[in-house]
Amino acid sequence: MAQAKSFEGLTTKKYPPWRRLQTVLPPLLVSVILVGLWQFQIIHALLNIKTFQLPLPSQIIEAAGRRSRDLWIGMNYTLLEAVLGLAIGSLCGFGMALLFVWFDFARRGFMPIAVTTNAIPIIAFVPIMSRWFGFDQPTRIAVVTMMTFAPMVVSAYKGLTSLDDNSADLMHTYAANRVQVLLKLRLPSSLPYIFNALKVGTTASMIGAVVAEFFNSAGGIGKLISNNIQSGDFALAWCGVIIVTLMGLTLYLLVGLAERLLVPWQRAFRN
Amino acid sequence: MNTLKATQSNIQPENLPLVAPSQAGGWQRGWQKIWPPLMIIGLLLIVWQVVASWLVNGLEEGTFQYRQQQSLLPAPVKVFAALFNNLDVFLEAGRATLVNAFIGFVLGTLVGFGLALLMSQSRWVERSFYVYIVASQMIPVIALAPILYGIIKEETPLKITVSAYLTFFPVTVNVLKGLRSVDPTSLELMHTYAARPWQIYTKVRIPTALPFLFNSLKIASTGSLIGAIVSELMGGNEGLGVLILKLQYNAYGVSDKLWALIIEVALVGMLFFLVVSLLERLVVPWQPEYRKK
């Protein structure tokens, strides 16, 4: 039983503290080294650039303090666009994938279109979206929805239909109807794929919102970055860049956390 | 009939018996696949034309109101006419963007694959850099472009760099997942053969990773194209991104060229994607999706 106990100890979330440190320490070390190289202008020397192009961390922090109010407002403005667009796009994508599972004709007609929509650089649509929805958040929400919709359709469909044949067989022996098959078999199997698409979606949503704001926007972090790059206040622009990066990272990590909690059985987590 | 794509064979829990593989020939199967989406696209075009015509119904050409409607939704007939009339300009821009995006794509794939191999070997390397790799994709490249322009002063190397930058992330993440998602039975088999680590890689891990790689390549193809276009938006002189900006320069209501360009951008994206899909077919044909139904 002692062996079983230690096995449990490793598979539950209660890792011994030194294990936790092992996970956190390396990236922390790398970030310290990175910041050091940056602040002491070694990166500048290597790439032959001046501080006005790549401001020092100290200047960036100073700019953050100076314009914290604008950064906070912009951050919330952009975050709303990204999250709302991601939510709408993913839900619609999942719904469509479900439709494909149940109605094969819909799949045959729309799936190739959905798959190739995935391949279209959505940046091209921003000018038109601006004309239709104006300069406020709806434009960016529309862009992000478009960006996150297609990956979710493809991944969700793949997930909903990638069943272990033994389980499928079992469902049949239980004479399960469509909904039961959906809830008990398809949904759980599709979760890894859905989370894959969501992770892709977090990147896409944040970047999509910011890039769309670069075109012409009434507000948001993207607008802040764009304006300040042009007026030469690179320190403030970099503040914005770092905030966007952190927001995106946080979203990604949240989705990853949700994945760990909801889909702990994935093979990729076991190795 | 619903089809569940299983890993080993085709079983539908709701309605067995099994569906026999199609006896139809290759061309017929191809046509069966193509006509539903074509029909849908055709329908969409018709709807577009109807709505556009309805919007300008009764308005005189050249008046302000007419131009306003044209500014919002030009008729597809005009858009396609604009596409053909300006084909030389559009194709030249497409070439400039696509070639550089492709070069960046190849470079990014190589870098991504190498990184994934490295990270699968050493947990320490993975833990140190995974967060940064993820973070690198969160940095809006459009904001980095002006800084990169200051460093890389030439337009073409910049486009290639940005394309590679947006390519390597999906490749790394997916290949790493693939290298780790090896069937444990296969690993045990390797162990019984006393296989060396590099043999395990070449015979088991990399082949397992290949489907994942191509999955990511499909995503990365769009990414590299977006990278090229974005770097053009921020100060390029040629290419699709530059053309997107320039074509907004037209007189009021003359938006058909802009729309034509957007259609071209969509087509270029799809073309790139199709090429990668074709490659996937050739290199990893054992995937269940490609088996005969």
Place this chain on the structure above:
Amino acid sequence: MITGRKYRAVALAILTMLVAVLLAACGDSTTAPAATTGAVKATTAAAASGSTTKLKLQLKWLHQAQFAGYYVAADKGYYKDMGLDVEILPGGPDVVPSQKVLTGAADIGVDWVGSLLANRDKGQPLVDVAQFYQSSGMLLIAKKSSGIKSVADLKGRKVGVWTGGNEFEFRAVLDKYKLDNSIDNNKDMTVIKQGFEMDSFLNGQLDAASAMTYNEYQVVLEAGIKPEDLNVINYNTEGVAMLEDHLFVTEDNAKAKKEALSKFLAASQKGWQDALKDQAFAVDAVMKRADKATTSREHQVRMMAEVAKLVQPDGVSTEKIGVIDEAKFKTTADIALRFNVITKPAQGAYTNDLMNAALAMVKK
């Protein structure tokens, strides 16, 4: 599992792809990815030895009649006669000429004096060496229906402004009317970056938009709006007009490359003089570079006519085209200081040395 044969097939496929990529790269007309940061320095250093000097001119906007003089000079061979190989780079909404010049991506830039003063205020070592636009053409326009008659009415509205160097007259007029003069934080109004198009203004998404007399204003008229339906805020009447298009270089280059730059100015001045005299030829030169998909000849003809009024307004003789008028410059600098565009008085922001050297060359 993959057999050895399959491996070879895959490897061969990858190899052929790489070869295709390399061929595409070499066959590409643009530079292969071998260009480095040293490339620009290397070419100009080699050129100093007497052979053709390469210069890059960074324009402020797309190719259009606004920059006709340079195109004419290139097409008539004036640059070549002076031993110069000039590459004219078009600009855009996100191209900042001052940054291109500071980083060495371009040698000379076209920008507005308000922007130059603000940049110098920040410590950037740039200097105005020629002033081709002696009169300002920027306006702020609004539809009569919007109810915007004066700057005070802009409060709380959506205003379109070109960022990246064109916003300083706007900021000066905001300061004059005691409104918040940052274009960033939307305190007194929402400032939106304007691009190339007037559709947003015409469709009502912008309450007020920036317009140049020679370009956007014409576009709006061409769309069917009559001048009576527009309210125009003219920066000249508001007393905040600043000098606009000029040529600038880094302070170092003004001394180090004085000879080449003076030759450039001499050729450019000749180009502008010819452009004003023979506007049809100038428009031809413009149309050769402007994408036929993006503009019409008629529009460029109208633009050229308006531009001529700004390059040679009343009181400027043909020989003085491009020479910096000290009094006018001082007025601009004073406005900039008074309305908080710059924090300290401008010093050494311009020099007529190169222009005088150019005129001397021409006289010979």
